[in-house]
Amino acid sequence: MPKPTLAIIIPCFNEQEIINRSIIKLGSILEDLQKKQKISSKSFLYLINDGSRDQTWSIIKKMHQTNPKSIKGLKLSNNFGHQYAVLAGLLHAKNKANIFLSIDADLQDDPKIIEKFIDAYLEGNQIIYGVRRERKTDSQFKKITAQGFYNIMRLMGVDIIFNHADYRLISRQVLDELEKFPEANLFLRGIFPLIGFKHKIIYYNRLERTAGISKYSLKKMLSLAFDGITSFSIKPLRMITWTGFIIFFFSLIMSIWVIIDKFFIGHTVAGWASTVLPIYLIGGIQLLSLGIIGEYIGKIYKEVKHRPRYIIEEEL
Numbered sequence: 001m002p003k004p005t006l007a008i009i010i011p012c013f014n015e016q017e018i019i020n021r022s023i024i025k026l027g028s029i030l031e032d033l034q035k036k037q038k039i040s041s042k043s044f045l046y047l048i049n050d051g052s053r054d055q056t057w058s059i060i061k062k063m064h065q066t067n068p069k070s071i072k073g074l075k076l077s078n079n080f081g082h083q084y085a086v087l088a089g090l091l092h093a094k095n096k097a098n099i100f101l102s103i104d105a106d107l108q109d110d111p112k113i114i115e116k117f118i119d120a121y122l123e124g125n126q127i128i129y130g131v132r133r134e135r136k137t138d139s140q141f142k143k144i145t146a147q148g149f150y151n152i153m154r155l156m157g158v159d160i161i162f163n164h165a166d167y168r169l170i171s172r173q174v175l176d177e178l179e180k181f182p183e184a185n186l187f188l189r190g191i192f193p194l195i196g197f198k199h200k201i202i203y204y205n206r207l208e209r210t211a212g213i214s215k216y217s218l219k220k221m222l223s224l225a226f227d228g229i230t231s232f233s234i235k236p237l238r239m240i241t242w243t244g245f246i247i248f249f250f251s252l253i254m255s256i257w258v259i260i261d262k263f264f265i266g267h268t269v270a271g272w273a274s275t276v277l278p279i280y281l282i283g284g285i286q287l288l289s290l291g292i293i294g295e296y297i298g299k300i301y302k303e304v305k306h307r308p309r310y311i312i313e314e315e316l
Helices: 019-035 056-066 082-092 111-122 140-155 172-178 188-195 218-232 235-265 272-305
Strands: 006-012 044-050 071-076 099-102 127-132 164-171 199-204 312-315
Touching: 006 019, 006 082, 019 044, 019 056, 019 111, 044 056, 044 082, 056 071, 071 082, 082 099, 082 164, 082 172, 082 188, 082 312, 099 111, 099 172, 111 127, 111 164, 111 199, 127 188, 164 172, 164 188, 172 188, 235 272
Parallel strands: 006 044, 006 099, 044 071, 127 199
Antiparallel strands: 071 312, 099 164, 127 164
16 A cells, blocks of 8 residues: 555644744654655644734744645635535645645644544544543533534534544545535534544544643634534524424413313412412523524525635735
């Protein structure tokens, strides 16, 4: 079997504090794998600048000049988001490599296990997922919300790898299939299990961030969660239907009770609670239902526009 050419896709957003050492670290791993005859000498790092507002792109360009064959770059014209930056790197590296590994620039996903990814691919696996063993480096709030996110996704029927983010290796065959997904609402963690093919999970311990700060705010995490649920499941819509049936059923029982009380018991007392509470309950459910329906309509609106998912400004 010929040695595969590896492209390491590294999405970057305002990573000037760490990008230099990330390139050096991943570059040394590439060299080591080449010496071990596991990957081709044509393998390279592909850094995707996702609209950074600091010196990230300038650093990438300088590093490219020192080693243009092994360090390549792609500059997006705006901040399109992490998922689109990964997709842009994968699609633009498609004809330059055989296997593609995505990893964040902060290197909290342990790069030392990249060799295990390569070994798993050489064993015949088409997708290799990096999965965290534990969440010691996360705050208590993030632990709870992250675990809740994966549990809700499973509850909604979404096939997702528990504690897997976007640290994975895929073959060109898998990338060919990914290219057939034209959707604007992108959630890669749900798409790859849907694609299928033989896969393997490799567990690792997540490392502490050595520089900079996390770019994934609570707002972005919530947005990703909503995208994941509404892009792969219609259960929220079905829940609205079942909620309507349940309310109708209890309303029917309440109506029967009121009739019996009025004509047979005679203890009907006009009450504020019995009037106002049902109004609040039904009103709240209606607003929630309209919000969920609005989310799906918004996604349809985005899809039918067929706007580009990202725009390339410059390529090295």
